[in-house]
Amino acid sequence: MLKSTAGGGGIGMSLCADAAALSAAFDGVQRTARASFGDARVYLERFVSDARHVEVQLFGDGKGRVIALGERDCSLQRRNQKVVEETPAPGLSATTRYRLHEAAVNLGRAVGYRSAGTVEFIYDPDREEFYFLEVNTRLQVEHPVTEAVFGIDLVEWMIRQAAGETVIPVAPLTPKGAAMEVRLYAEIPHANFQPSAGLLTEVKFGDARVDTWVETGTEVTSFYDPMLAKIIVAADDRPAAIAKLRTALDETSISGVETNLDYLRAIASSDLLASGLVATTALRRFAFTPDVVEVITPGAQSSLQELPSRLGLWHVGVPPSGPMDERSFRHANRLVGNADETAALELTVSGPTLRFHAPATLALAGAYMPMKLDGAPLLHNQRIEIGAGQILSIGAIEGPGQRSYLAFSGGLAAPEVLGSRATFALGKFGGHATGTLRAGEVLHLGRAGQIASPATDPAPLTRNWEVGVLYGPHGAPDFFLEQDIETLFSTAYEVHFNSARTGVRLVGPAPRWARTDGGEAGLHPSNLHDNAYAVGAIDFTGDMPIILGPDGPSLGGFVCPAVMARDELWKLGQFKPGDSIRFVPVARPDDTIAGPAIHRPGEAGSAIVGHSDAGPVPVVYRRQGDDNLLVEYGPMALDLALRLRVHLLMESVRREARLGARNGIIDLTPGIRSLQIHYDSTRISRGHLLGLLREMEQSLPVPEQVTVPSRIVHLPLSWNDPEAQLAMRKYQELVRPNAPWCPDNIEFIRRINGLPDIEAVKATIFDASYLVLGLGDVYLGAPVATPMDPRHRLVTTKYNPARTWTPENAVGIGGAYMCIYGMEGPGGYQLFGRTIQVWNTWRRTAAFARSPWLLDFFDQIRFFPVSHDELTEARAAFPHGGYPVRIEETKLSYADYAAELARNADSISAFKRTQQSAFETERQRWKEEGLDSFVADDGASAADTSEIPTGHFGVASSVPGNIWKILVEDGAHVEAGQPVAIIESMKMEITVTAHAAGAVRDVRAGPGRNVKTGDVIIVLEEI
DSSP states (O other): OOEEEETTTEEEEEOOSSSHHHHHHHHHHHHHHHHHOOOOOEEEOOOOOOOOOEEEEEEESSSSSSEEEEEEEEEEEEEEEEEEEEOOTTTTTTHHHHHHHHHHHHHHTTTTOEEEEEEEEEEHHHHHHHHEEEEEEEEOOHHHHHHHTTTOHHHHHHHHHHOOOOOSSSSOOOSSSSSEEEEESSSHHHHHHHOOOOOOEEEEEEEEEEEEETTTOEEEESSSSEEOOOEEEEESSSSHHHHHHHHHHHEEEEEOOOSSHHHHHHHHHHHHHOOOOTTGGGGGSSSOOOOEEEEEOSSOOEEOSSSSSSSSSGGGTOOOOOOOOOOHHHHHHHHHHHTTOOOOOEESSSSSEEESSSSSSEEESOOOOOETTTEEEEEESSOOOEEOOEEEOOBBOSOOOOOOEETTTTTTEEEOTTTBBBOOOOTSSSSSSSOOTTTEEEEEEEEOOOOOOOOOOOOOOSSSSEEEEEOOOOOOTTTTTTHHHHTTTTTTEEEEEEOOTTEEEEOOOOOOSSSSGGGOOSSSSSEEEEEEETTTEEEETTTEEEEEOSOOOOOOOOOOOOEEGGGGGGGGOOOOOOOOEEEEEEEOOTSSOOBBBOOSSSOBBBSEEEEEESSSSSEEEEEEEETEEEEEEEESSHHHHHHHHHHHHHHHHHOOOSSSSSGEEEEEEOOSSEEEEEEEETTSSSSHHHHHHHHHHHHHHOOOGGGGEEEEEEEEEETTTTTHHHHHHHHHHHHHHTTTTSSSSHHHHHTTTOSSSHHHHHHHHHHOOEEEEEEEETTOOEEEEEEEEGGGGOOOOOOOEEEEEEEEEEEEBBBBBEEEOSEEEEOOOOOOOOOOOOBBBSOOOSSSOSSSSSSOOOEEEEEEEEEEHHHHHHHHHGGGSOOOEEEEEEEEHHHHHHHHHHHHHHHHHHHHHHHHHHHHHHHHHHHHTTOOOOOOOOOOOOOOHHHHHTEEEEEEEEOOEEEEEEEOOOOOOETTTTTTEEETTTTEEEEEESOOOEEEEOSSOOOOOOTTTTOOEEEEHHH
16 A cells, blocks of 8 residues: 555545556655645555454553453444444454554553553454554544453543542452443445434433433434443353344334444345454445335325324324224235225325335225336335335326325334324324335335235225214304205315315305304304314314314314214325315214204204203213213303313213223313313213213312312413414414404403403413313423403404414414413414423423423413523523423412402402493404404416417416415516426425526415416516
């Protein structure tokens, strides 16, 4: 090897096989050395083709005493980075081992070495010779294997010696057994070990010593070394150490980013390692086939889903997620022999392009997406065999339907988060990582055992749907007019373009309503005191109906006149913008009819299946689809006594031995004056459940006897935070420009409550103590709370229609309730600020020691003011335990609370009179200005349909949606492929690009305008 004397980093170095090659390379190496280092000197070094990297661990006292603590073999490397280290080094003769130790010790003594250090050598096994490489004057990464066989702690030795102690023992130390260490890196082996960054969603280690800095929830950035952990094992001999290493690696699980874990497993199980015939070049020849699928392009909203999805957390705002179309999902799994519940990919609108690094068997079912393997077309609804190295491309949907499902034989491997692998993209957990697929990511094939079930027929898809629903929980005459219910069952609703997994928005006639407003629950007649929703509920958010999806919120304050029948829910995943939907009531003869029933059609039955006025509080039982029962107490009012009775019933159901998870109870979700009981109707009938609930009513205590645990939680609040302002602005620009609460929600709160100025609004909010009555109002532990003191109880209406976007932890008021949004998502509360997180998926800090949710039922929230910058710092630190939150333990006695209300009854009444007057004035203004109702956008195009002049061409939208931004101006020159507009559709931002070069001559649809597929947005002149 010809090398530059001053060289480094491989510069000025050339391998010469013979004298002729040396002569040819000499001048070139000198020139490179002179140019790079200003020094043309060169030297010769023996080249060892199959070299081993062997190093000796030293420890010296700085006074001439130096000992060798064995040697380590670190030959298995990739890109000159060590992967496997072990001691003792295999295959060394006793003579060679002695000479290595002696050479290292002599070097250390010569310089009076002090502390730990390593002398590294290149070892040539053919000649049994070794050559000095370098000295690392520090503790090295692989020192634990030395500690394992010598039974010492080198770090302790270093500290004690630095403190003046003598640590080197007088008697020589004797190693025992063998030890191995592997380095776990955040890297992608099949992509030339390129680094991988992201959030670690699962970190579990096996039975081994593990030196690491990571845990579940750690963010791996691109700024540091990729090593995540060192895994160290020790045993009596080398074969036993290898066996122990294999077990430890098999028990280890790292998810969220790609790692070399499978690569390490392959090495640990290889003949290469077992033989001990290792070399620094050995891994270049090591054959490793990753059992993965690489994402080349991800598709629109591709995600990993599974059944039975995420259950048991509805009460704190965690939706079930799972496939929107269970029927097609199960069908795809059956085609490849999987159990129905096996994790598979849900594909929306357009599919991904995938490279297979290992053979796989798969099938695609659902909406038709053209599919090709290495360019050759493939069929839907059939089992397909794919070989290693092949590329599968799945295109955009053609024809009816909105989703397709790609199932892999054996499923896909992913960690369970909160009990399921199902992706909840808005919550940033579940699935293969933390959301939908992204380019460059990797899917791991599951290879689970198969449970063959016969495949059923594919789901019939259409653009004109009939959907079976169960009438209720809310209906005529208490919420809707009878003609509203008749309209519901006779109208062909259109699917709005802004639909997604959270819910399917519908365009249709507004109800006439049976009441003028929702009282304390809100100004609009659709508003009610928050109760739990059922997946598939037709939820009227103002005048716009939305069918709640599997990623929808669990709790809210809007009426729901019907819920999709259980066996119809699969259709929810296939509703496509522009589709027509007719709701058809389905009969359930076993449901007791205990309330008013509409007469056309009679199959609708009643929303109410039971009621009783016999107890201290009237109770009504409302059906919510096939698998939910909504228990409501008392009048339509905000009353802590009713909320406490709900709590008592919930606790009673939990204690009831005849109920529980084994007998079909899935979730218990309290609202303000209601309890939703989600149950498996195939295991317990509605009639049997009603009978048990009636029994429980007899034993519930009265509120005056009730005291519940409570905490006072002090939270920072950035008043009128810029992120809240952005949400208001986007709503005004894109949804409803003339809404009464635009452009400033805080001014609207002031006006509708009759307060003199904005400062009065601010003072009221900061003076209030908000009592948490429900969790999950808008996802993930989000509290719905109301001030303890009615004089702090500001009342507003909710947005009509709801916002499509709200920043995480925005704070607002809807009706008489305050809510902290648990995450980004839709919402309808009037915003006034932002606070810190109320949910922490990944870490158990002091504030989240008990659960991922910060708050509990009956906690009291008190805000204190901070600036936007202070809140930004707090939000960065709080999930990691770096921002302290003051929490005071206390109790809430209803008797004491009622006494306090009685003492202040006069001033409370005076406040409410002023508030009611302002409320009515605002409502009258709405009527006079035509703002008291809102006709939902019918999706009609606002784009100019006039002809395009000769020599010009149009750039059209490929999707229906709302124009968010126009990116070019009149007269601008545009290149082919250049983005010209951004359209918001289905909660996605779709970029519209020019297909050819041209000059902008006409912008036909500006921001805030609706377009349909094919509508021309911009006209360009050909150039």
